[in-house]
Amino acid sequence: MPQPSNQPSSQNSAPISAIEAELERFEQEERERLGLTDAPKQNQWKDTINRAFYADQRAHTKVLVSGLTMAHDMFVQAGLEGLGYQIEALDCPDNEALQLGKEFGNRGQCNPTYFTVGNLVKHLVNLRDKEGWKTEDIINKHVFLTAGGCGPCRFGMYVTEYRKALRDAGFEGFRVMLFEPNGGMHQATGQEVGLKMDKDFFLTLGKAIFVGDALNAITYRIRPYEIEKGATDKAIVECREIIMGALKAKKGLLKSLWRCRKILQAVKVDKTLVKPKVSIIGEFWAMTTEGEGNYRLQRFLEEEGAEVEIQLIAGWILYNVWQSRVDTRSRMVLKGSDEGTRKGLKTTQTTKRFLTLWVAEKAVRATFKTFAFCLGLKNYKLPDMEENAKVAADHYNTELRGGEGHMEVGKLIQNVIHKKAHMTISVKPFGCMPSSGVSDGVQSIITEKYPEAIFLPIETTGDGAVNVYSRIQMMLFKAKRAAEDEYTQVLNQKHLTVEQLKSRLSKKPKFQSSTHYSPHVVAGTAANLLCEMA
Numbered sequence: 001m002p003q004p005s006n007q008p009s010s011q012n013s014a015p016i017s018a019i020e021a022e023l024e025r026f027e028q029e030e031r032e033r034l035g036l037t038d039a040p041k042q043n044q045w046k047d048t049i050n051r052a053f054y055a056d057q058r059a060h061t062k063v064l065v066s067g068l069t070m071a072h073d074m075f076v077q078a079g080l081e082g083l084g085y086q087i088e089a090l091d092c093p094d095n096e097a098l099q100l101g102k103e104f105g106n107r108g109q110c111n112p113t114y115f116t117v118g119n120l121v122k123h124l125v126n127l128r129d130k131e132g133w134k135t136e137d138i139i140n141k142h143v144f145l146t147a148g149g150c151g152p153c154r155f156g157m158y159v160t161e162y163r164k165a166l167r168d169a170g171f172e173g174f175r176v177m178l179f180e181p182n183g184g185m186h187q188a189t190g191q192e193v194g195l196k197m198d199k200d201f202f203l204t205l206g207k208a209i210f211v212g213d214a215l216n217a218i219t220y221r222i223r224p225y226e227i228e229k230g231a232t233d234k235a236i237v238e239c240r241e242i243i244m245g246a247l248k249a250k251k252g253l254l255k256s257l258w259r260c261r262k263i264l265q266a267v268k269v270d271k272t273l274v275k276p277k278v279s280i281i282g283e284f285w286a287m288t289t290e291g292e293g294n295y296r297l298q299r300f301l302e303e304e305g306a307e308v309e310i311q312l313i314a315g316w317i318l319y320n321v322w323q324s325r326v327d328t329r330s331r332m333v334l335k336g337s338d339e340g341t342r343k344g345l346k347t348t349q350t351t352k353r354f355l356t357l358w359v360a361e362k363a364v365r366a367t368f369k370t371f372a373f374c375l376g377l378k379n380y381k382l383p384d385m386e387e388n389a390k391v392a393a394d395h396y397n398t399e400l401r402g403g404e405g406h407m408e409v410g411k412l413i414q415n416v417i418h419k420k421a422h423m424t425i426s427v428k429p430f431g432c433m434p435s436s437g438v439s440d441g442v443q444s445i446i447t448e449k450y451p452e453a454i455f456l457p458i459e460t461t462g463d464g465a466v467n468v469y470s471r472i473q474m475m476l477f478k479a480k481r482a483a484e485d486e487y488t489q490v491l492n493q494k495h496l497t498v499e500q501l502k503s504r505l506s507k508k509p510k511f512q513s514s515t516h517y518s519p520h521v522v523a524g525t526a527a528n529l530l531c532e533m534a
């Protein structure tokens with residue numbers, strides 16, 4: 001079976017060989033300087049990578065996916081099944097996955113690694129020990145698709161962690177396919193590949209992600225105000241089934257969203273309830289997962305009486321577009337200073353690149369807006385990355401990459417100055433380098449500068465949930481007071497009483513719909529409804 005080639009392509013072989021020659025010369029000089037000319041050369045350790053997944057294996061190979069929210073994972077599964085792949089979305093990682101991740105992973109990793117790596121190991125161990133699969137069949141009939149990439153934090157090491165843990169757990173040679181947000185797909189070439197990275201693939205992934213985003217956003221808007229407990233979750237289960245059907249059939253997605261809109265509208269809500277709005281920001285995985293990886297943070301906040309504002313995957317995509325735009329601006333300035341043939345800057349077509357990025361951003365926003373409109377998600381604005389960078393820039397160097405970069409600082413400032421939320425929680429795994437190590441340090445200056453900010457950074461370790469819950473409850477008390485004060489202030493400004501508001505509402509059924517969302521004036525949903533009614 002052909003293996004992936006490690007040889008540089010002919011296109012970039014010249015600069016690489018020049019660099020290697022330079023390094024060899026330097027090594028020789030250093031050896032002479034240190035008197036080590038006769039010392040034997042050490043062989044560097046190299047990871048053996050099995051990425052061999054070919055088209056003729058598709059029929060009997062299951063592609064395992066996981067890592068986003070349940071809605072996203074399910075929609076990715078349905079979409080890719082529609083393209084003819086066998087896909088299985090893994091369960092949301094739990095503490096058992098964390099234990100397995102710690103058992104088979106290296107020391108000193110951040111816990112998204114342990115949770116996600118352990119979750120895969122847990123699934124494979126279950127196949128072997130509970131379902132009776134032979135190890136050889138597990139390895140030959142499954143591949144795992146995950147996001148990866150290079151980066152200044154541990155994210156760049158995830159794929160190596162997967163391979164190490166799988167090897168130590170007895171699944172040597174299990175294929176982990178790495179999908180990089182900026183760099184496409186790493187997989188074997190020379191034969192028709194198993195996962196075809198073509199237009200259909202990316203369109204399907206895009207649809208799954210943006211529909212998942214829209215559904216999640218509307219869920220968190222409706223559930224805190226439902227009158228009958230559990231009605232939203234019931235509606236969401238129905239909606240997921242309908243959307244999955246459309247994605248799998250590769251047709252009727254907009255129609256299916258319209259059907260879901262009706263289902264969601266049937267959920268009875270009371271949006272006059274005054275609730276603090278809590279914005280969850282932080283490290284990407286910790287703020288996205290819905291399970292034990294963040295102590296079920298979103299659910300806990302709702303049970304404590306808050307409305308949660310989540311971050312969407314579309315925001316992360318826009319951040320990547322923003323990064324590329326900044327890099328392209330730098331390339332314009334540096335043009336001509338680097339003559340490398342492949343990644344060099346001499347031939348960079350910056351105008352074309354800008355145009356591509358402009359189209360990409362428009363496409364992201366337009367697609368999301370279309371899905372949101374069909375689903376009934378109103379007055380939802382995707383983040384403005386230029387503004388986020390601008391407000392963060394005084395406190396955080398926006399050239400620093402890794403994790404959420406400057407975004408956490410920008411989001412907290414935007415939450416305060418635009419009255420987007422009463423409270424902001426920044427959740428991150430214990431020891432997360434960009435988030436705990438850098439952003440949280442900067443946030444102490446932001447809270448000094450904006451004393452009205454109610455900000456709580458929390459670190460997740462897998463244990464210690466009680467401690468985290470108690471800290472949240474204490475801060476939430478302040479946020480509840482802030483929401484009540486804001487509501488009373490708006491009532492006074494508009495010369496209205498709660499009874500008058502309820503009487504007006506009873507005459508306007510449109511405003512009582514679960515999908516109705518008043519335009520943003522202040523943070524609270526009830527206060528915004530009051531502004532609109534007044």
Ligand code: SF4
Pocket residue numbers: 110111112153154155283284285402403404429431432433434435
């Ligand atoms: S952002 Fe933090 S938690 Fe995420 S991979 Fe990097 S170091 Fe780990």
